[in-house]
Amino acid sequence: MATEYGVTEVAEAIDNAISSHRAESTISSYMRHLQLFLNWWNNSTLKGIPIPKARNLYLAHCSAQNRFKSMLAATAAFNFFLGKQQGPDKDVERSLLESASRLQAPTRHRVKMTTQDYSAIISVGYNASEEPLVAIAALAVILFRGFLRISEARSLTKADVFIDGHTISLLVRRSKTDQTSQGTRVKFCLESSYMEFALFTKHLSIVQNTDNVFLFPSHSTKLPLTLSTITDRLTNLFHMAGLGSKGYTTHSFRGGAASAALEQGIDGNRIMAMGRWKSAKGFQSYIEPTPIPISVPFSQTGSAHNCNEV
Known part of the structure; x- marks a missing residue:
């Protein structure tokens, strides 16, 4: 918009601010998710609906495909480029994300090196x-x-x-x-x-x-x-x-x-x-789950063993 009004120095300042607000890799990820949303929106029968509604429908579309992590990344991209949702649309977005957090697979602990x-x-x-x-x-x-x-x-x-x-x-x-x-x-x-x-x-x-x-x-x-x-x-x-x-x-x-x-x-x-x-x-998610020793005053039936040595 600043370029259209002939104030190129303002346009450059805005562009620099956006670029430095996040890491370059993060901006690239946001742009990719925004492009995926735009492609889906343009190829669907929902092109005429308002953007706030389309955003939530896209999140529902991702959820239906079990792309739960994509929902979080897409929401971050939407918030960055389009602003945060407001009113009822924000409530719908929150419900979709909370549902995704319940449905997605639990954190998988990678093998930790001893x-x-x-x-x-x-x-x-x-x-x-x-x-x-x-x-x-x-x-x-x-x-x-x-x-x-x-x-x-x-x-x-x-x-x-x-x-x-x-x-x-x-x-x-x-x-x-x-x-x-x-x-x-x-x-x-x-x-x-x-x-x-x-x-x-x-x-x-x-x-x-x-x-x-x-x-x-x-x-x-x-x-x-x-x-x-x-x-x-x-x-x-x-x-x-x-x-x-x-x-x-x-x-x-x-x-x-x-x-x-x-x-x-x-x-x-x-x-x-x-x-x-x-x-x-x-x-x-990076920590290896370990047994927690809880002391209970039982009488011993055999040789003692320290749980801290497990």
Whole structure:
């Protein structure tokens, strides 16, 4: 509209504000969901109805197809580009979303990596001579110790890494929970006498001697390793460590580290802050459910067993 009235500087300001209000990937996701809605609306017999009604009918359409997660994403896109629903339309939208939350499958807990298996992986990488194997094991170190998402780890540059004694500091420039791309410093400690410290610094010295900008680069493209390449190399690493049948993925490191920290008595709020989880619901989906020992004054019928050892 600003462009139509000839005030291009206002149009540019609006465009910049919209672009910087959310992360680029989030804006792209919103645009995709909005386009899906527009395609459905244009191809249906409902084209003439008001947009607020069409929005709710589209959510009902998604629900009928069991696309419950799409409903949440579409609603966020609608609210961003079209504004929030008002009055009765808002009530209908709320009912549709509440119904979806009841109907969708419960949270599936991904396989969490144990500390023993993490140690086995690092041992393989430490004893490796092949640079790709050293690199992927070093990636495993920061995924586990830094509670990083794979998207955060693969986009790190060499300049984002700072080592002070046994403290590793990583500048995570972009994250799904950092919509304004302000960047976050993630710090963790590695004992200098342990294999993982030697492994990580070995990889760092290798990439420092190249002209690649990224910490985990593709030597052919000079860009970060693709997700498919990382997945393939991690799968190979799991097999070499004898863990091929355990179903580990890139998500297993972050969830495994958080679960291990909880089991070792670290406060949950500290873990959420370290992993940059913004909600308890999101955090819980990463944590391995464990038995809760409840003391009941029964008389013993045999040898004692401590439930905390389960």
